[in-house]
Amino acid sequence: MADPGLQLERTALAWRRTGLAVLVGGVVGARLLLPEVGPAAWGLGFFATTMGMVVVFAAGPRLRRAERVVRGVPAATGPGGGLVAALAATCALAGGVALAVVLG
Numbered sequence: 344m345a346d347p348g349l350q351l352e353r354t355a356l357a358w359r360r361t362g363l364a365v366l367v368g369g370v371v372g373a374r375l376l377l378p379e380v381g382p383a384a385w386g387l388g389f390f391a392t393t394m395g396m397v398v399v400f401a402a403g404p405r406l407r408r409a410e411r412v413v414r415g416v417p418a419a420t421g422p423g424g425g426l427v428a429a430l431a432a433t434c435a436l437a438g439g440v441a442l443a444v445v446l447g
Contacts, residue, residue, distance in 0.1 A: 358402035366395025394433040
């Protein structure tokens, strides 16, 4: 029996909010890093912005897969952890660049 609560919807909204934060952070980061690292800042900003869009657009299908699993409908896979791993890698890359700029 599925839980009729709104936990899955809140989680999907949190994923969208996180994706928008990464997207905006990529744009702002590229703008602020431009004097420090030159044109490479646009590449980093493009990567972060693309990752943010992937997270925003993947939130919907992720919600639908999770709803099927909760309802007990046989699904090939659950939501999975690929999106979490990709987002963690993006944040680690951004942190590494920020550390390099601060120490350099």
